[in-house]
Ligand SMILES: [Zn+2]
Protein backbone atom coordinates (compact mmCIF):
# COMPACT_ATOMS: atom_id res chain seq x y z
CA UNK A 1 0.00 0.00 0.00
CA UNK A 2 1.27 3.44 -0.92
CA UNK A 3 1.46 5.54 2.22
CA UNK A 4 0.97 9.27 1.71
CA UNK A 5 2.94 11.92 3.58
CA UNK A 6 -0.07 13.01 5.66
CA UNK A 7 -3.28 11.60 7.09
CA UNK A 8 -6.52 13.58 6.96
CA UNK A 9 -7.98 13.33 10.43
CA UNK A 10 -10.93 14.82 12.33
CA UNK A 11 -9.39 16.90 15.13
CA UNK A 12 -11.53 18.22 17.99
CA UNK A 13 -10.70 20.91 20.55
CA UNK A 14 -13.38 20.18 23.18
CA UNK A 15 -15.58 23.17 22.36
CA UNK A 16 -18.16 21.26 20.30
CA UNK A 17 -16.52 21.58 16.93
CA UNK A 18 -13.84 19.88 14.89
CA UNK A 19 -12.05 20.08 11.55
CA UNK A 20 -10.26 17.81 9.10
CA UNK A 21 -6.53 18.43 9.46
CA UNK A 22 -3.54 16.99 7.64
CA UNK A 23 -1.28 15.22 10.14
CA UNK A 24 2.19 14.04 9.00
CA UNK A 25 2.58 10.25 9.04
CA UNK A 26 5.83 9.19 10.72
CA UNK A 27 8.09 6.37 9.53
CA UNK A 28 6.96 2.98 10.86
CA UNK A 29 9.48 1.91 13.52
CA UNK A 30 10.26 -1.71 14.52
CA UNK A 31 7.46 -1.82 17.13
CA UNK A 32 4.89 0.25 15.21
CA UNK A 33 1.73 -0.71 13.34
CA UNK A 34 0.16 1.74 10.90
CA UNK A 35 -3.50 1.00 10.12
CA UNK A 36 -5.43 2.23 7.09
CA UNK A 37 -8.84 2.85 8.65
CA UNK A 38 -11.80 1.28 6.82
CA UNK A 39 -14.85 1.97 8.97
CA UNK A 40 -15.50 3.63 12.31
CA UNK A 41 -18.75 3.52 14.27
CA UNK A 42 -20.00 6.69 15.83
CA UNK A 43 -20.09 6.15 19.62
CA UNK A 44 -23.20 7.75 21.11
CA UNK A 45 -21.82 7.69 24.64
CA UNK A 46 -18.13 8.42 24.07
CA UNK A 47 -17.76 10.59 20.96
CA UNK A 48 -20.47 13.06 21.95
CA UNK A 49 -18.90 13.90 25.31
CA UNK A 50 -15.30 13.99 24.04
CA UNK A 51 -16.51 16.30 21.25
CA UNK A 52 -18.28 18.62 23.67
CA UNK A 53 -15.36 18.69 26.15
CA UNK A 54 -17.21 16.91 28.97
CA UNK A 55 -15.33 13.58 29.08
CA UNK A 56 -13.21 13.50 32.26
CA UNK A 57 -10.38 11.60 30.53
CA UNK A 58 -10.15 14.13 27.70
CA UNK A 59 -9.62 17.19 29.91
CA UNK A 60 -6.24 18.78 29.24
CA UNK A 61 -5.66 16.47 26.24
CA UNK A 62 -7.06 18.65 23.45
CA UNK A 63 -6.62 19.01 20.56
CA UNK A 64 -6.97 15.31 19.70
CA UNK A 65 -8.19 13.06 16.88
CA UNK A 66 -11.63 11.67 17.74
CA UNK A 67 -12.86 8.10 17.11
CA UNK A 68 -12.33 4.80 18.90
CA UNK A 69 -14.72 2.14 17.49
CA UNK A 70 -13.00 1.35 14.22
CA UNK A 71 -11.44 -1.38 12.14
CA UNK A 72 -8.86 -1.18 9.40
CA UNK A 73 -6.14 -2.98 7.49
CA UNK A 74 -2.45 -3.15 8.41
CA UNK A 75 -0.73 -0.74 5.99
CA UNK A 76 2.80 -0.99 7.41
CA UNK A 77 4.26 -2.92 10.32
CA UNK A 78 7.69 -3.12 11.94
CA UNK A 79 9.43 -6.49 12.40
CA UNK A 80 9.14 -6.52 16.20
CA UNK A 81 5.42 -5.59 16.11
CA UNK A 82 4.74 -8.28 13.46
CA UNK A 83 6.42 -10.95 15.61
CA UNK A 84 4.86 -9.86 18.88
CA UNK A 85 1.31 -9.33 17.54
CA UNK A 86 1.19 -12.08 14.92
CA UNK A 87 0.15 -9.56 12.24
CA UNK A 88 1.21 -8.85 8.67
CA UNK A 89 0.45 -6.16 6.08
CA UNK A 90 -3.05 -6.60 4.67
CA UNK A 91 -4.59 -8.15 7.81
CA UNK A 92 -7.94 -6.70 8.91
CA UNK A 93 -7.69 -5.71 12.57
CA UNK A 94 -9.47 -4.04 15.44
CA UNK A 95 -7.55 -1.95 17.96
CA UNK A 96 -8.83 -1.83 21.53
CA UNK A 97 -9.65 1.66 22.72
CA UNK A 98 -8.21 1.12 26.21
CA UNK A 99 -4.42 1.08 26.35
CA UNK A 100 -2.99 -0.78 29.37
CA UNK A 101 -0.26 1.12 31.19
CA UNK A 102 3.10 -0.49 31.85
CA UNK A 103 1.43 -3.95 32.51
CA UNK A 104 4.11 -5.67 34.60
CA UNK A 105 6.76 -2.98 34.64
CA UNK A 106 7.58 -0.63 37.50
CA UNK A 107 5.15 1.99 36.22
CA UNK A 108 2.14 -0.36 36.11
CA UNK A 109 -0.92 0.74 38.05
CA UNK A 110 -2.60 -1.56 40.57
CA UNK A 111 -5.43 -2.44 38.15
CA UNK A 112 -3.20 -3.30 35.18
CA UNK A 113 -0.95 -5.38 37.43
CA UNK A 114 -4.07 -7.38 38.35
CA UNK A 115 -4.89 -7.79 34.64
CA UNK A 116 -7.91 -5.44 34.94
CA UNK A 117 -6.74 -2.89 32.37
CA UNK A 118 -10.34 -1.77 31.66
CA UNK A 119 -10.01 0.08 34.99
CA UNK A 120 -6.46 1.41 34.37
CA UNK A 121 -5.70 4.43 36.56
CA UNK A 122 -3.94 6.20 33.69
CA UNK A 123 -6.96 6.30 31.36
CA UNK A 124 -5.07 6.20 28.07
CA UNK A 125 -7.59 5.65 25.29
CA UNK A 126 -7.32 5.93 21.51
CA UNK A 127 -9.53 8.79 20.31
CA UNK A 128 -10.43 9.90 23.86
CA UNK A 129 -7.37 10.96 25.84
CA UNK A 130 -4.39 10.80 23.46
CA UNK A 131 -3.44 14.35 22.44
CA UNK A 132 -2.12 15.54 19.11
CA UNK A 133 0.92 16.85 21.02
CA UNK A 134 1.98 13.35 22.11
CA UNK A 135 4.58 12.11 19.58
CA UNK A 136 3.03 11.96 16.06
CA UNK A 137 -0.50 12.49 17.39
CA UNK A 138 -2.12 9.87 15.10
CA UNK A 139 -4.02 8.25 17.96
CA UNK A 140 -7.66 8.63 16.88
CA UNK A 141 -9.63 6.57 14.37
CA UNK A 142 -11.52 9.21 12.35
CA UNK A 143 -8.49 9.44 10.13
CA UNK A 144 -6.97 7.98 6.97
CA UNK A 145 -4.43 6.22 9.19
CA UNK A 146 -4.04 5.27 12.85
CA UNK A 147 -0.71 4.55 14.52
CA UNK A 148 -1.25 1.80 17.09
CA UNK A 149 0.24 2.57 20.47
CA UNK A 150 2.95 -0.03 21.29
CA UNK A 151 0.98 -1.09 24.39
CA UNK A 152 -2.44 -1.11 22.67
CA UNK A 153 -4.06 -4.49 22.02
CA UNK A 154 -4.80 -5.57 18.44
CA UNK A 155 -7.07 -8.36 17.17
CA UNK A 156 -6.87 -9.94 13.71
CA UNK A 157 -10.07 -11.04 11.95
CA UNK A 158 -10.43 -14.23 9.93
CA UNK A 159 -10.49 -13.49 6.19
CA UNK A 160 -14.22 -14.25 5.86
CA UNK A 161 -15.18 -11.36 8.20
CA UNK A 162 -15.96 -8.25 6.15
CA UNK A 163 -15.63 -4.69 7.41
CA UNK A 164 -19.37 -4.29 8.15
CA UNK A 165 -19.19 -7.27 10.51
CA UNK A 166 -15.69 -6.66 11.88
CA UNK A 167 -16.74 -3.23 13.16
CA UNK A 168 -19.48 -4.97 15.20
CA UNK A 169 -16.78 -6.04 17.68
CA UNK A 170 -17.15 -2.50 19.05
CA UNK A 171 -20.37 -3.58 20.79
CA UNK A 172 -20.03 -7.37 20.64
CA UNK A 173 -16.83 -7.47 22.74
CA UNK A 174 -18.67 -5.38 25.37
CA UNK A 175 -21.67 -7.68 25.18
CA UNK A 176 -19.49 -10.74 25.77
CA UNK A 177 -18.11 -9.04 28.87
CA UNK A 178 -21.59 -8.28 30.30
CA UNK A 179 -23.23 -11.52 29.32
CA UNK A 180 -20.54 -14.16 29.59
CA UNK A 181 -17.46 -12.87 31.47
CA UNK A 182 -19.51 -11.14 34.20
CA UNK A 183 -23.01 -12.60 33.66
CA UNK A 184 -21.86 -16.23 33.30
CA UNK A 185 -24.76 -17.02 30.98
CA UNK A 186 -25.64 -20.73 30.76
CA UNK A 187 -27.51 -22.82 28.20
CA UNK A 188 -31.28 -22.85 28.77
CA UNK A 189 -31.35 -19.74 30.96
CA UNK A 190 -33.75 -16.84 30.40
CA UNK A 191 -31.85 -13.55 30.11
CA UNK A 192 -33.69 -10.23 30.46
CA UNK A 193 -31.88 -7.42 28.65
CA UNK A 194 -32.96 -3.82 29.33
CA UNK A 195 -32.14 -1.53 26.41
CA UNK A 196 -32.51 -2.55 22.73
CA UNK A 197 -29.59 -0.46 21.44
CA UNK A 198 -26.34 -1.95 20.12
CA UNK A 199 -25.30 -3.17 23.58
CA UNK A 200 -28.61 -4.94 24.14
CA UNK A 201 -28.64 -6.49 20.67
CA UNK A 202 -25.07 -7.68 21.27
CA UNK A 203 -26.06 -9.20 24.62
CA UNK A 204 -28.99 -11.00 22.97
CA UNK A 205 -26.59 -12.35 20.31
CA UNK A 206 -24.19 -13.74 22.93
CA UNK A 207 -27.04 -15.25 24.97
CA UNK A 208 -28.52 -16.93 21.87
CA UNK A 209 -25.08 -18.19 20.79
CA UNK A 210 -24.67 -19.80 24.21
CA UNK A 211 -28.08 -21.51 24.01
CA UNK A 212 -29.86 -19.17 26.41
CA UNK A 213 -33.17 -17.37 25.73
CA UNK A 214 -32.86 -13.57 25.61
CA UNK A 215 -35.81 -11.25 26.23
CA UNK A 216 -35.24 -7.73 24.94
CA UNK A 217 -36.91 -4.86 26.80
CA UNK A 218 -37.43 -1.29 25.58
CA UNK A 219 -40.23 1.13 24.72
CA UNK A 220 -42.69 1.24 21.82
CA UNK A 221 -40.55 4.03 20.33
CA UNK A 222 -37.77 1.43 19.95
CA UNK A 223 -39.73 -0.51 17.32
CA UNK A 224 -37.14 0.04 14.56
CA UNK A 225 -34.44 -1.36 16.87
CA UNK A 226 -36.58 -4.36 17.81
CA UNK A 227 -37.15 -5.04 14.10
CA UNK A 228 -33.40 -5.05 13.44
CA UNK A 229 -32.73 -7.38 16.41
CA UNK A 230 -35.43 -9.82 15.29
CA UNK A 231 -34.29 -9.55 11.66
CA UNK A 232 -30.68 -10.43 12.56
CA UNK A 233 -32.05 -13.38 14.55
CA UNK A 234 -30.66 -12.59 18.00
CA UNK A 235 -34.11 -12.60 19.67
CA UNK A 236 -37.54 -14.05 18.88
CA UNK A 237 -40.36 -11.64 18.02
CA UNK A 238 -42.44 -12.90 20.97
CA UNK A 239 -39.53 -12.24 23.36
CA UNK A 240 -39.76 -8.47 22.94
CA UNK A 241 -41.27 -6.40 25.77
CA UNK A 242 -42.43 -2.79 25.38
CA UNK A 243 -42.22 -1.47 28.93
CA UNK A 244 -44.62 1.43 28.29
CA UNK A 245 -47.33 -0.98 27.10
CA UNK A 246 -46.83 -4.13 29.19
CA UNK A 247 -45.87 -5.11 32.74
CA UNK A 248 -42.24 -6.23 32.38
CA UNK A 249 -42.14 -8.21 35.64
CA UNK A 250 -45.35 -10.10 34.83
CA UNK A 251 -44.21 -10.91 31.29
CA UNK A 252 -40.88 -12.32 32.54
CA UNK A 253 -42.72 -14.33 35.19
CA UNK A 254 -45.03 -15.77 32.55
CA UNK A 255 -41.98 -16.88 30.55
CA UNK A 256 -40.30 -18.54 33.56
CA UNK A 257 -43.09 -20.48 35.39
CA UNK A 258 -43.48 -17.57 37.79
CA UNK A 259 -39.89 -17.82 39.07
CA UNK A 260 -38.20 -14.92 37.32
CA UNK A 261 -35.14 -15.01 35.07
CA UNK A 262 -31.63 -16.25 35.81
CA UNK A 263 -29.73 -13.27 34.46
CA UNK A 264 -30.80 -9.64 33.96
CA UNK A 265 -28.62 -7.07 32.22
CA UNK A 266 -29.26 -3.34 32.56
CA UNK A 267 -27.65 -1.65 29.58
CA UNK A 268 -30.29 1.01 28.87
CA UNK A 269 -29.01 3.77 31.15
CA UNK A 270 -32.70 4.65 31.64
CA UNK A 271 -33.56 5.24 35.31
CA UNK A 272 -37.05 3.60 35.18
CA UNK A 273 -35.39 0.33 34.04
CA UNK A 274 -33.47 -0.19 37.28
CA UNK A 275 -36.41 -1.27 39.48
CA UNK A 276 -37.71 -3.89 37.02
CA UNK A 277 -34.10 -5.05 36.40
CA UNK A 278 -33.96 -6.25 40.03
CA UNK A 279 -37.60 -7.40 40.20
CA UNK A 280 -37.43 -9.75 37.19
CA UNK A 281 -34.66 -11.82 38.77
CA UNK A 282 -35.37 -15.13 40.47
CA UNK A 283 -33.88 -16.09 43.84
CA UNK A 284 -30.06 -16.18 43.60
CA UNK A 285 -30.35 -14.58 40.16
CA UNK A 286 -27.49 -12.61 38.62
CA UNK A 287 -27.84 -8.95 37.79
CA UNK A 288 -25.26 -7.16 35.64
CA UNK A 289 -25.28 -3.39 35.27
CA UNK A 290 -23.28 -1.74 32.53
CA UNK A 291 -25.72 1.04 31.61
CA UNK A 292 -24.39 4.48 32.48
CA UNK A 293 -26.94 6.67 34.28
CA UNK A 294 -25.20 10.01 33.80
CA UNK A 295 -24.05 10.41 37.41
CA UNK A 296 -27.65 10.60 38.70
CA UNK A 297 -28.64 9.17 42.08
CA UNK A 298 -31.79 7.10 41.78
CA UNK A 299 -34.13 5.18 44.07
CA UNK A 300 -34.06 1.39 43.72
CA UNK A 301 -36.05 -1.47 45.36
CA UNK A 302 -32.99 -2.37 47.42
CA UNK A 303 -34.64 -5.18 49.45
CA UNK A 304 -34.77 -7.27 46.29
CA UNK A 305 -31.01 -7.81 46.63
CA UNK A 306 -31.02 -9.11 50.21
CA UNK A 307 -34.27 -11.07 50.21
CA UNK A 308 -33.50 -12.95 46.99
CA UNK A 309 -29.73 -13.14 47.65
CA UNK A 310 -29.08 -11.60 44.25
CA UNK A 311 -25.58 -11.45 42.83
CA UNK A 312 -25.12 -7.93 41.51
CA UNK A 313 -22.18 -7.20 39.31
CA UNK A 314 -20.90 -4.08 37.56
CA UNK A 315 -19.32 -4.36 34.13
CA UNK A 316 -17.19 -1.91 32.15
CA UNK A 317 -15.20 -2.03 28.94
CA UNK A 318 -14.39 -4.92 26.65
CA UNK A 319 -11.66 -6.86 28.43
CA UNK A 320 -12.00 -10.61 27.98
CA UNK A 321 -14.69 -10.10 25.36
CA UNK A 322 -12.76 -10.07 22.09
CA UNK A 323 -11.98 -13.73 21.60
CA UNK A 324 -15.59 -14.94 21.71
CA UNK A 325 -16.80 -11.91 19.70
CA UNK A 326 -14.34 -12.72 16.89
CA UNK A 327 -15.19 -16.43 17.11
CA UNK A 328 -18.89 -15.56 16.59
CA UNK A 329 -18.07 -13.33 13.61
CA UNK A 330 -15.73 -15.94 12.08
CA UNK A 331 -18.46 -18.56 12.31
CA UNK A 332 -20.93 -16.11 10.75
CA UNK A 333 -23.56 -17.00 13.33
CA UNK A 334 -25.31 -13.68 12.68
CA UNK A 335 -24.88 -11.03 9.98
CA UNK A 336 -24.44 -7.75 11.84
CA UNK A 337 -24.30 -5.56 8.71
CA UNK A 338 -27.94 -4.37 9.32
CA UNK A 339 -26.72 -2.73 12.57
CA UNK A 340 -25.29 -0.01 10.31
CA UNK A 341 -28.36 2.15 9.73
CA UNK A 342 -26.65 5.42 8.80
CA UNK A 343 -23.53 5.96 6.65
CA UNK A 344 -21.31 9.04 6.47
CA UNK A 345 -17.80 10.22 5.60
CA UNK A 346 -15.54 11.61 8.29
CA UNK A 347 -15.85 15.13 6.85
CA UNK A 348 -19.55 15.04 7.93
CA UNK A 349 -18.75 14.53 11.63
CA UNK A 350 -19.56 18.09 12.70
CA UNK A 351 -23.16 17.70 11.54
CA UNK A 352 -23.57 14.10 12.76
CA UNK A 353 -21.86 13.88 16.19
CA UNK A 354 -24.52 16.01 17.94
CA UNK A 355 -27.21 13.59 16.65
CA UNK A 356 -25.50 10.30 17.64
CA UNK A 357 -27.58 10.01 20.82
CA UNK A 358 -30.88 10.62 19.04
CA UNK A 359 -32.49 7.32 17.94
CA UNK A 360 -34.90 9.24 15.69
CA UNK A 361 -31.81 10.26 13.63
CA UNK A 362 -29.42 7.31 14.13
CA UNK A 363 -31.65 4.23 14.26
CA UNK A 364 -28.91 1.86 15.49
CA UNK A 365 -25.32 2.61 14.50
CA UNK A 366 -23.75 5.29 12.31
CA UNK A 367 -20.75 4.16 10.27
CA UNK A 368 -18.13 6.65 9.14
CA UNK A 369 -15.67 5.93 6.36
CA UNK A 370 -12.43 7.82 5.76
CA UNK A 371 -12.01 10.06 2.72
CA UNK A 372 -10.92 8.22 -0.44
CA UNK A 373 -7.11 8.15 -0.81
ZN1 LIG B 1 -17.41 3.86 22.35
Ligand SMILES: [Zn+2]
Pocket residue numbers: 100101102108109110111112113117119120121122
Ligand atom coordinates in the same frame (compact mmCIF):
# COMPACT_ATOMS: atom_id res chain seq x y z
ZN1 LIG C 1 -2.86 0.76 34.31
